[in-house]
Amino acid sequence: xxxxxxxxxxxxxxxxxxxxxxxxxxxxxxxxxxxxxxxxxxxxxxxxxxxxxxxxxxxxxxxxxxxxxxxxxxxxxxxxxxxxxxxxxxxxxxxxxxxxxxxxxxxxxxxxxxxxxxxxxxxxxxxxxxxxxxxxxxxxxxxxxxxxxxxxxxxxxxxxxxxxxxxxxxxxxxxxxxxxxxxxxxxxxxxxxxxxxxxxxxxxxxxxxxxxxxxxxxxxxxxxxxxxxxxxxxxxxxxxxxxxxxxxxxxxxxxxxxxxxxxxxxxxxxxxxxxxxxxxxxxxxxxxxxxxxxxxxxxxxxxxxxxxxxxxxxxxxxxxxxxxxxxxxxxxxxxxxxxxxxxxxxxxxxxxxxxxxxxxxxxxxxxxxxxxxxxxxxxxxxxxxxxxxxxxxxxxxxxxxxxxxxxxxxxxxxxxxxxxxxxxxxxxxxxxxxxxxxxxxxxxxxxxxxxxxxxxxxxxxxxxxxxx
Amino acid sequence: xxxxxxxxxxxxxxxxxxxxxxxxxxxxxxxxxxxxxxxxxxxxxxxxxxxxxxxxxxxxxxxxxxxxxxxxxxxxxxxxxxxxxxxxxxxxxxxxxxxxxxxxxxxxxxxxxxxxxxxxxxxxxxxxxxxxxxxxxxxxxxxxxxxxxxxxxxxxxxxxxxxxxxxxxxxxxxxxxxxxxxxxxxxxxxxxxxxxxxxxxxxxxxxxxxxxxxxxxxxxxxxxxxxxxxxxxxxxxxxxxxxxxxxxxxxxxxxxxxxxxxxxxxxxxxxxxxxxxxxxxxxxxxxxxxxxxxxxxxxxxxxxxxxxxxxxxxxxxxxxxxxxxxxxxxxxxxxxxxxxxxxxxxxxxxxxxxxxxxxxxxxxxxxxxxxxxxxxxxxxxxxxxxxxxxxxxxxxxxxxxxxxxxxxxxxxxxxxxxxxxxxxxxxxxxxxxxxxxxxxxxxxxxxxxxxxxxxxxxxxxxxxxxxx
Numbered sequence: 042x043x044x045x046x047x048x049x050x051x052x053x054x055x056x057x058x059x060x061x062x063x064x065x066x067x068x069x070x071x072x073x074x075x076x077x078x079x080x081x082x083x084x085x086x087x088x089x090x091x092x093x094x095x096x097x098x099x100x101x102x103x104x105x106x107x108x109x110x111x112x113x114x115x116x117x118x119x120x121x122x123x124x125x126x127x128x129x130x131x132x133x134x135x136x137x138x139x140x141x142x143x144x145x146x147x148x149x150x151x152x153x154x155x156x157x158x159x160x161x162x163x164x165x166x167x168x169x170x171x172x173x174x175x176x177x178x179x180x181x182x183x184x185x186x187x188x189x190x191x192x193x194x195x196x197x198x199x200x201x202x203x204x205x206x207x208x209x210x211x212x213x214x215x216x217x218x219x220x221x222x223x224x225x226x227x228x229x230x231x232x233x234x235x236x237x238x239x240x241x242x243x244x245x246x247x248x249x250x251x252x253x254x255x256x257x258x259x260x261x262x263x264x265x266x267x268x269x270x271x272x273x274x275x276x277x278x279x280x281x282x283x284x285x286x287x288x289x290x291x292x293x294x295x296x297x298x299x300x301x302x303x304x305x306x307x308x309x310x311x312x313x314x315x316x317x318x319x320x321x322x323x324x325x326x327x328x329x330x331x332x333x334x335x336x337x338x339x340x341x342x343x344x345x346x347x348x349x350x351x352x353x354x355x356x357x358x359x360x361x362x363x364x365x366x367x368x369x370x371x372x373x374x375x376x377x378x379x380x381x382x383x384x385x386x387x388x389x390x391x392x393x394x395x396x397x398x399x400x401x402x403x404x405x406x407x408x409x410x411x412x413x414x415x416x417x418x419x420x421x422x423x424x425x426x427x428x429x430x431x432x433x434x435x436x437x438x439x440x441x442x443x444x445x446x447x448x449x450x451x452x453x454x455x456x457x458x459x460x461x462x463x464x465x466x467x468x469x470x471x472x473x474x475x476x477x478x479x480x481x482x483x484x485x486x487x488x489x490x491x492x493x494x495x496x497x498x499x500x501x502x503x504x505x506x507x508x509x
Numbered sequence: 510x511x512x513x514x515x516x517x518x519x520x521x522x523x524x525x526x527x528x529x530x531x532x533x534x535x536x537x538x539x540x541x542x543x544x545x546x547x548x549x550x551x552x553x554x555x556x557x558x559x560x561x562x563x564x565x566x567x568x569x570x571x572x573x574x575x576x577x578x579x580x581x582x583x584x585x586x587x588x589x590x591x592x593x594x595x596x597x598x599x600x601x602x603x604x605x606x607x608x609x610x611x612x613x614x615x616x617x618x619x620x621x622x623x624x625x626x627x628x629x630x631x632x633x634x635x636x637x638x639x640x641x642x643x644x645x646x647x648x649x650x651x652x653x654x655x656x657x658x659x660x661x662x663x664x665x666x667x668x669x670x671x672x673x674x675x676x677x678x679x680x681x682x683x684x685x686x687x688x689x690x691x692x693x694x695x696x697x698x699x700x701x702x703x704x705x706x707x708x709x710x711x712x713x714x715x716x717x718x719x720x721x722x723x724x725x726x727x728x729x730x731x732x733x734x735x736x737x738x739x740x741x742x743x744x745x746x747x748x749x750x751x752x753x754x755x756x757x758x759x760x761x762x763x764x765x766x767x768x769x770x771x772x773x774x775x776x777x778x779x780x781x782x783x784x785x786x787x788x789x790x791x792x793x794x795x796x797x798x799x800x801x802x803x804x805x806x807x808x809x810x811x812x813x814x815x816x817x818x819x820x821x822x823x824x825x826x827x828x829x830x831x832x833x834x835x836x837x838x839x840x841x842x843x844x845x846x847x848x849x850x851x852x853x854x855x856x857x858x859x860x861x862x863x864x865x866x867x868x869x870x871x872x873x874x875x876x877x878x879x880x881x882x883x884x885x886x887x888x889x890x891x892x893x894x895x896x897x898x899x900x901x902x903x904x905x906x907x908x909x910x911x912x913x914x915x916x917x918x919x920x921x922x923x924x925x926x927x928x929x930x931x932x933x934x935x936x937x938x939x940x941x942x943x944x945x946x947x948x949x950x951x952x953x954x955x956x957x958x959x960x961x962x963x964x965x966x967x968x969x970x971x972x973x974x975x976x977x
Binding site: 184185187188189190192193196218219220221222223279314317318320321324327328330331334337338340392395396398399431432433434436439440447448449450452453454457 | 652653655656657658660661664686687688689690691747782785786788789792794795796798799802803805806808860863864866867899900901902904907908915916917918920921922925
């Protein structure tokens with residue numbers, strides 16, 4: 042089977058927030074750990090980049106909100122400071138081919154529809170809070186909830202097209218998926234895990250409340266720096282051989298050379314649809330594979346439009362858009378804290394993301410610019426730079442922002458999500474019970490997997506909540 | 510990039526019915542074709558095996574029914590004869606912990622429920638026949654149908670638990686999936702493609718009407734024999750590199766050695782969830798990958814119980830069971846044409862399949878035997894041999910009998926199912942528009958892909974319906 046390049050106690054596959062959090066917790070327990078990462082960078086779905094003109098853009102996760110305590114503690118530890126998302130002024134609603142302005146969470150140009158939309162969101166959140174986070178499949182009526190799509194529920198419960206459009210926008214921006222794709226049971230779990238759709242959709246007081254000066258990827262870079270040469274980059278794992286008490290992961294370096302690590306345990310910190318692509322020997326249990334096939338990645342293209350200044354603020358606009366037509370379903374002001382240039386970040390999500398991929402990059406760009414122009418004025422249609430991050434083309438993630446559960450999955454297969462397979466333990470934000478799908482959930486999932494492994498190795502344990 | 514072991518015009522990946530049908534059509538067009546197969550055998554989901562005691566069992570597809578003209582023509586060509594499934598006598602219904610006998614398609618112990626069940630099946634079939642086979646996503650109301658699960662539809666339309674149980678059994682046996690997993694739009698398409706649920710559930714006059722003397726895999730073996738050394742076995746393809754006018758597929762032989770074929774075009778004849786596991790360079794379009802993640806394989810364990818003689822026939826039973834409880838959802842008489850021994854074939858499907866995998870082989874075996882005993886008498890609980898084929902553990906198929914489409918998929922992503930990607934063409938029963946999911950559909954898909962390739966190469970064409 043060839044030689045082994047690295048012997049260690051635990052190998053972590055994936056240097057996103059989950060894998061790095063697992064590794065640092067294991068290292069703190071005195072465990073000899075190695076992290077193997079496919080990309081030439083750490084961070085996974087957190088990726089802070091610099092444009093040709095020198096602007097900082099977040100190609101992946103970028104916000105932090107209330108109750109994301111692990112993420113805040115990590116930022117504090119690393120000296121990364123946050124600043125509030127710009128929210129002063131009004132947002133733009135594009136509905137039925139016309140432009141309206143509004144304040145608050147929900148567009149109000151059709152007040153009756155707005156009221157119906159708010160009522161439906163509150164109904165969803167109330168139902169979500171009844172779904173147990175650690176075992177959603179035990180919820181009352183779980184089988185019926187799991188046989189229903191969120192889209193089907195909305196069709197039955199929301200009559201006004203304008204109300205439905207606003208909820209669709211929120212769902213698409215949160216999941217990168219159409220309501221019709223989502224198991225209602227899974228959607229309720231996910232909403233509960235993040236404090237409800239009201240919290241997930243909000244800037245101030247919600248999931249988009251603040252940003253990191255210098256970008257979220259710094260947190261991954263900081264964790265990796267402390268791990269030093271325990272992090273091996275540019276080594277996509279292709280195969281995992283395992284027995285009761287050993288794991289060998291085989292990667293291929295960019296020069297084509299093989300690279301192998303042998304350990305007693307592994308933490309696989311990848312979305313299920315990605316880990317299922319590895320060659321497993323022995324094969325994963327059929328149940329695990331069945332689950333992986335039923336947790337597809339969402340589809341999102343994250344778009345950054347950069348300008349010399351945030352000119353929309355002069356018009357009393359906060360850079361937010363909710364649109365029922367076109368490429369972008371929603372946008373936010375993404376300018377740097379000092380306002381030294383202007384930036385709008387927007388999401389092309391779900392079927393729009395897939396439809397525009399099929400039409401090609403030029404058509405997508407044209408659709409995005411047209412939409413920015415009609416929302417924020419013709420100046421917005423001519424940015425200095427337009428940076429598009431099309432996550433479905435990222436082979437090491439296969440989409441974004443998160444994996445969803447399709448109907449009929451969570452009930453019978455849910456328990457397999459975190460259940461170890463021999464010496465293999467599972468991390469990744471998809472396995473989190475709080476802030477599933479977010480950087481906070483990734484951190485908690487890594488810590489949970491590390492605790493499993495430390496316990497199995499007879500190490501560590503007794504970490505209090507205050508553990509760094 | 511290493512040397513090439515085989516130069517050809519077209520490489521076909523997968524030697525199931527689809528891949529072999531494509532290859533033989535291409536060979537007939539004078540195209541230099543090579544078929545690469547992961548397993549040490551041809552046939553894919555058709556697999557005729559011999560037990561330790563010498564009995565023939567079909568671990569995969571085994572039946573042929575009316576309107577499966579390609580399959581019949583292939584059998585005629587190869588001299589493989591068929592015989593009718595044994596149907597004389599009554600079937601067993603197990604419902605609410607009690608045993609009943611019935612004749613005909615639907616259990617009748619609760620006549621009102623039977624009537625409701627038949628009405629619902631007819632409603633489904635009428636709706637199915639409205640869904641266009643070549644573009645189901647253009648059906649009237651497609652978006653709403655695709656936002657609904659078949660399970661949700663049944664909950665809304667079938668009140669009597671006994672009626673629901675019977676339909677659930679049929680759905681699970683047909684799809685290897687729970688009604689809650691299935692997009693209603695996809696389910697209707699699939700039913701239409703096979704002539705309706707009434708046809709799919711039937712023995713005489715339906716999909717289980719006849720069997721092949723000697724087994725269905727003979728048809729694959731016969732196609733492969735004619736292709737000779739153009740079929741390369743035991744070579745799992747791991748990677749596909751492609752440009753506008755070339756494809757290189759890289760396989761790994763069982764001794765670990767690499768094996769590569771270079772061609773102008775490729776036909777990939779695998780389920781989407783399997784082809785998506787290959788390393789594609791350049792990566793597949795995001796849209797194709799999004800589709801692959803939304804077509805999970807069903808889950809079925811096919812069970813064969815073998816006896817010295819078909820003793821249930823003495824009791825006036827035809828070996829068929831419909832059960833609302835336990836491991837097996839349905840069974841059929843599977844004895845050889847001369848009745849020289851007795852055999853029952855049954856299906857553990859959907860959540861039962863996954864649940865019993867988790868409980869372990871001993872628990873599954875015990876559950877199966879208990880169910881056979883209560884249905885057909887204690888003699889049935891003590892077979893000479895019990896052969897279980899657990900398809901979710903087959904890494905080259907990942908489940909069975911077929912891939913399903915989850916809600917929200919078919920609408921936006923359906924067109925990507927057959928759309929070539931550069932020089933890559935797609936076959937496999939999942940791409941068929943008639944008898945999708947069946948051996949007949951696999952044959953037609955291979956012929957359709959071969960026609961695409963021959964046309965692209967400027968070869969062949971003009972095949973009439975009578976082409977062998």
